[in-house]
Amino acid sequence: MKKQKILLAYGSKHGTTGGIAEEIGRTLEQDGFDAEVRPASAVQDVTGFDAVVPGSSLHAGHWQREALRCAGRNADALAHRPVRLFSSGQVDGSAEQHEIPPVPGAAGTMAHLRARGHATFGGSLTSETAGRIARTMVKHGKGGDFRNPERIRTGAHEIGSELRSQGPEQVRGSVRPVPTPEPAIEITSLTKRYGPTVGVERLDLTVAAGEVFGFLGPNGAGKTTTLRCLIGLLRPTEGRVRALGLDPVADHRRLAPALGYLPGELRLHPELTGHRSLRLLADLQGAPTPRRAELCERLALPDSDLRRTVQEYSRGMKQKLGLVQALQHDPDLVVLDEPTEGLDPLVQETFFELLAEARAAGRTVLLSSHVLPEVQRTCGRVAIIRDGKLVTVESVAALREARARKIRLTFTDGRGRRSLGEAEHWAPRWNGDQVELLVPPRRVVDALRGLLALPVADLAVEEAGLEEAFLDLYRHADPGSPP
Template sequence: MTSTVSVKGVSKRYGGKVDALRELSFTLDEGETVALVGHNGAGKTTLIKLLLGLIRPTSGEVRVLGEDPAKGDFGVRRALGYLPESVSFHMALTGRETLSFYARLKRVDVKCADELFERVGLAISAADRPIRTYSKGMRQRLGLAQALLGAPKVLFLDEPTSGLDPALRRNFYTLIDELRAGGTTILLSSHALGELEDRAGRVIIVNRGSQIADGTIDDLRRIASLPSRIRVRPVSGGRPGLLRDTGVRWTEAGDGSLETEVAHAERLPLIHRLSDAASGIDTLTMIEPTLDDLYAHFLNSQEAA
């Protein structure tokens, strides 16, 4: 796997007093979708600015496509795409004029504009309307189209689904999957943790400028060892005797189901025992810790340390 982004021991201090980032180290690979998670002020935006070359690290090394992004190599900048959290365009320009302007800046063919409008779900009929007539969601989609100009090899997205309705969010993640399959590296910063859970192959959690977790969802669940919940619905009129096993406490879930919390290492043994009572169980569901749960766990662990 070819690495496209490398961050080694990076720290960023403002005014000699404020440590925005502390000793971050990670790499991003081709065809990888990585979620960057952290509350406001955790250092996410500072990190993205470093990767874009807008600011320089106080210490450490940043490489994007093998180069220092702060040196302004045009070939590297052309291969990057960026969607900021708050997109801002000239309201008097049309969508087409805006995309053409950014295409010229990036020195890519302006003829790709119509394809990009369609790709991000903006009607061609809206392309020649002033941006002042656009809704927030439409401006967000135009921002995404701008970020996709020139088929970037590395894409940085900051709160990309802000202002999008559920259907457009699904379309957005379908597009992200297509880009990833084509080899694009995607770093996606978002507070919508529920959206990221099944869509990011890896999660990097930052807090107070420090990197406190890095791995797949399964990796983080294994490290955190948070309990899972197992829910069973007995067959109508029955209750498996195995549910009364010593050491497993079941509680009513309110819909006729029974639920228990089980330690990470005990999940499979319990499911194995429940399989012996399968004739008395209508449905069985295992509910794993969510990304919200994992995020809270790692933050609390850092605070306790």
């Protein structure tokens, strides 16, 4: 009989988790399985395996990010095969007890990947362990190896027994049934008026739990009003709003610990230091902040900056502080309004990593932006809002397909504005001898055939900007316009 193949993928900055993975692998080999151990960073495809056992070290209550990235890359394939999780930690003898539940980071990943179980096997603390706290503990004689080999082998036998009770033909390629979770966001007929002015009108929107969802529209479209109603800062004039099943206004105290929010215009008390600002906002959130140190490190907010007052901060530093406060308590729902404003390119890359890890951990993220490329990069679906009304909800793939192309032509004869024939339907904008057109993607080739019959000196084709493209494409078409 062909042996079942099991992949053990570990993510760790040092050797503790790798050592646990090796021990599990050896035990599974002895039990008659074909076990392969790899670092999570090297795992690009899990489709050749019958089962997958991802593992990670726990840092401040969270999985190490290489393990989360691996889970995110392979989420679709993992949904079709058995998954069990393991962690190294806590870094003391308590891991030998069976009372330690999955910490929030592991629990979120377990739910998102529909894993069948999670075990914590204990960690090690040596002079090689990363982090100031770890070095201090070792210096004061509190280091050591707290892994329990017998517990590791018992856990491996349990994994093997479960897989042996099913054949490869039963587990590989079969989708594990799971109950449909309650939506993280439900907005029904939301209307918000400011006197005679309508901010949002009869807006309906549903975002699934574990989804990274984009909310697109030009400035003034109603995005911020919608978000403020969602988090309880504004009371709807009409309609119903639910976040994580709660009324954001009536149940605000219950919702706050599970909600992270970054406003589009972050206003902080100028005389408070960064440290005091984060502590104050954590008090308002009403939740522990297990991720604060990690986020400050990754977003390049060193202690020297956090000791300075906010009035000394640049715009980018304030935005980084805002991201830390939105994520420091590891919320289930994260609402971000223009989150990359003011961030330099390197910090933006870190932000995108954080979003990928949030998706892998099963968090829900609503990302509001007028910058289309960042939404395309991070989101599975997007909603487009214009003048307070929902225009459409689309997958990112469909959105990319529908986006108009901008054709820019420069003519050689110096005549300036002229008739463009059929191309007059495509919103020509003239500037001397140059004209720009917004052309539906399926008509670009036909458009070029006609336009190149004119005396053209230069031509460029590019994707149109959000406001140019979508406000034109989703406007009710003039009956005389070409399809």
